[in-house]
Amino acid sequence: xxxxxxNLLRHQIIxxxxxxxxxxxxxxxxxxxxxLATQLISLIGEDGFVTLYDRSVVLAKAIFPWLELSAQPMQxxxxxxxxxxxxxxxxxxxxxxxxxxxLITFTDIIAALIGEEMSINTLHSAWGHVVDKQVKGQKNG
Amino acid sequence: xxxxxxxRDKKMDSKVNIRRLNTGVPGLDNLLGGGLPEFSFNLIAGxxxxxxxxxxxxIMFAQAKPDKRALFFTxxxxxxxxxxxxxxxxxxxDITKVNESIRFVNLSKDLMEGDFDVVFARIGQEVRDYAPxxxxxxSFRSVVQAGRAKEAGVSGLQRFVQQxxxxxxxxxxxxxxxxxxxxxxxxxxxIFTVADGILWLTQNLHRNSMVRKMQVVKMRGQxxxxxxxxxxxxxxxxxxxxxAIQKQDETFDSxxxxxxxxxxxxxxxxxxxxxLGGGLPxxxxxxVVGPSGSGKTILSTEFLAEGVRRGETGVIAAFEKSPxxxxxxxxxELVKAEQVTVVNTRTLDLSxxxxxxxxIAMVRKTKAKRxxxxxxSGFELALAPEFSEDFRGSLYRMIAQLTDMGITIxxxxxxxxxxxxxxxxxxxxxxxADAIVVQRYVEMAGKLERVCSVVKVRGSDHxxxxxxxxxxxxxxxxxxxVTDYTGLLTGQPQLDGSEKGRAKRDTK
Numbered sequence: 001x002x003x004x005x006x007n008l009l010r011h012q013i014i015x016x017x018x019x020x021x022x023x024x025x026x027x028x029x030x031x032x033x034x035x036l037a038t039q040l041i042s043l044i045g046e047d048g049f050v051t052l053y054d055r056s057v058v059l060a061k062a063i064f065p066w067l068e069l070s071a072q073p074m075q076x077x078x079x080x081x082x083x084x085x086x087x088x089x090x091x092x093x094x095x096x097x098x099x100x101x102x103l104i105t106f107t108d109i110i111a112a113l114i115g116e117e118m119s120i121n122t123l124h125s126a127w128g129h130v131v132d133k134q135v136k137g138q139k140n141g
Numbered sequence: 142x143x144x145x146x147x148x149r150d151k152k153m154d155s156k157v158n159i160r161r162l163n164t165g166v167p168g169l170d171n172l173l174g175g176g177l178p179e180f181s182f183n184l185i186a187g188x189x190x191x192x193x194x195x196x197x198x199x200i201m202f203a204q205a206k207p208d209k210r211a212l213f214f215t216x217x218x219x220x221x222x223x224x225x226x227x228x229x230x231x232x233x234x235d236i237t238k239v240n241e242s243i244r245f246v247n248l249s250k251d252l253m254e255g256d257f258d259v260v261f262a263r264i265g266q267e268v269r270d271y272a273p274x275x276x277x278x279x280s281f282r283s284v285v286q287a288g289r290a291k292e293a294g295v296s297g298l299q300r301f302v303q304q305x306x307x308x309x310x311x312x313x314x315x316x317x318x319x320x321x322x323x324x325x326x327x328x329x330x331x332i333f334t335v336a337d338g339i340l341w342l343t344q345n346l347h348r349n350s351m352v353r354k355m356q357v358v359k360m361r362g363q364x365x366x367x368x369x370x371x372x373x374x375x376x377x378x379x380x381x382x383x384x385a386i387q388k389q390d391e392t393f394d395s396x397x398x399x400x401x402x403x404x405x406x407x408x409x410x411x412x413x414x415x416x417l418g419g420g421l422p423x424x425x426x427x428x429v430v431g432p433s434g435s436g437k438t439i440l441s442t443e444f445l446a447e448g449v450r451r452g453e454t455g456v457i458a459a460f461e462k463s464p465x466x467x468x469x470x471x472x473x474e475l476v477k478a479e480q481v482t483v484v485n486t487r488t489l490d491l492s493x494x495x496x497x498x499x500x501i502a503m504v505r506k507t508k509a510k511r512x513x514x515x516x517x518s519g520f521e522l523a524l525a526p527e528f529s530e531d532f533r534g535s536l537y538r539m540i541a542q543l544t545d546m547g548i549t550i551x552x553x554x555x556x557x558x559x560x561x562x563x564x565x566x567x568x569x570x571x572x573x574a575d576a577i578v579v580q581r582y583v584e585m586a587g588k589l590e591r592v593c594s595v596v597k598v599r600g601s602d603h604x605x606x607x608x609x610x611x612x613x614x615x616x617x618x619x620x621x622x623v624t625d626y627t628g629l630l631t632g633q634p635q636l637d638g639s640e641k642g643r644a645k646r647d648t649k
Contacts, residue, residue: 045220047220115229
């Protein structure tokens with residue numbers, strides 16, 4: 001599997017998950033982040049997670065300037081509360097697009113730092129069955 | 142009587158037999174005395190950048206498998222993100238093992254929020270849930286410092302370490318605490334008392350050259366190799382070069398060597414074999430000394446070629462020339478035909494033990510019987526300055542170990558060009574050799590001639606003649622002993638004008 005197809009796989013996983021969670025509104029989107037945070041914080045610590053999350057928001061703000069990022073202390077609970085508030089103020093389509101970009105940017109940074117394979121493994125731990133489905137689909141395709 | 146003996150035998154059988162785990166670090170198991178004791182509680186300590194985390198990861202990736210899982214706790218030392226990023230550069234880092242057999246757990250939050258008890262409870266919970274066979278805590282120093290900051294103090298730390306050590310063994314896990322410490326002597330931490338094993342890593346700068354060393358300060362229940370041993374870090378990870386130490390039950394004195402010498406081997410130069418008293422005794426180290434261009438490399442080529450003719454492979458440690466620069470065609474052909482293997486060692490921060498390790502590996506691989514070291518001065522220059530200072534002592538240990546393996550060695554040494562006197566050996570290295578052959582130029586009848594003499598063959602009679610020799614397309618051709626001249630030792634010989642000398646010439 002080449003790096004491009006792996007990137008694509010990761011992006012597809014995120015898009016597929018968001019489509020599934022869209023119906024649940026902002027809460028569904030936050031659930032994905034929380035599942036990811038549980039796995040990643042165990043690996044890189046909360047400080048590491050928040051640093052990468054903040055960087056992702058800064059990059060995503062170029063397209064979605066309404067995404068909030070306060071100078072609050074580095075606590076993941078504050079960050080997710082801000083995200084929920086930002087997404088709730090937008091249309092479902094805009095919220096989905098912003099969240100998708102944010103997750104893709106975040107996982108791109110993670111993959112650049114710890115490698116694609118370890119990133120996919122982590123996504124698998126966080127979002128198990130959906131990742132399995134995508135990987136199977138990729139293999140069959 | 143019989144019953145007592147039976148009981149004693151039974152007692153012996155029922156004694157605990159501690160299993161030793163392979164560390165997966167080349168050379169380290171030898172240092173530890175056979176591997177890491179299973180369920181031991183160890184400390185990997187050393188200065189920043191000395192390779193502690195790399196060593197821990199290498200051991201973990203070597204040992205971890207689905208039925209023998211590993212838990213790696215990261216605390217507040219090196220950020221885990223960076224650790225994972227950089228450790229992946231080593232070939233031992235097998236990503237497929239992560240999650241399947243290895244789990245990383247970050248403890249920073251627990252440490253920030255609580256005291257030793259909170260950290261201990263979290264470690265305990267994770268260990269119970271994951272049931273690992275190997276547990277690592279990196280950096281343990283952060284746990285200690287955070288504990289002190291919260292005024293848990295030494296007593297709290299002592300309790301924590303003792304509990305942790307006991308629990309780890311109780312959980313049937315082999316565990317490792319990784320921490321930054323400056324020197325074993327300077328530390329009074331309880332961990333030093335409680336730990337079953339302590340591995341100490343250092344890196345020393347000496348005249349712009351950096352040398353990494355490892356010491357097994359302590360390893361309960363087994364005999365470890367004492368002292369400091371060099372190690373190198375490469376893309377493959379850590380490789381340790383246990384220091385060549387003369388074993389107590391072995392002696393390398395001349396008497397035992399003479400008794401061990403079984404037969405003689407030909408140098409491939411017939412006249413020289415005769416001068417040596419019938420060839421060079423097997424397992425001897427011969428020092429060939431001479432000024433530049435006198436034919437030392439050609440002599441050693443003949444030595445290797447003769448081995449090849451007899452079906453023996455050879456090894457040459459080339460410290461001055463790279464394989465592409467091997468100056469004589471014959472040697473280059475032997476290398477090309479893989480009958481002689483070149484151990485190319487042209488980096489300038491080697492240790493004797495690293496060189497010895499490479500040479501022994503090559504000798505074992507090729508089953509070589511003959512070895513050439515070209516040259517001692519090149520070897521000395523290739524060593525990190527720290528090792529140059531004890532060059533003779535280290536070289537002595539190296540030669541002793543190689544000849545003890547039954548290898549016959551030719552060592553080349555450059556002799557200063559001096560035409561006012563004739564020296565037989567360079568100061569300081571003659572004692573290493575069991576035999577010495579000297580090549581020199583002398584001026585005779587207005588021409589520079591090459592002469593050769595056998596100065597020493599331990600425990601053997603040998604020629605005392607100074608013989609002419611020439612270098613031809615066929616190699617070295619030995620000539621007659623120089624008997625017509627006197628004052629050869631001055632470098633300016635005179636035709637022997639005595640009646641006896643004239644009579645000798647007339648007879649010819």
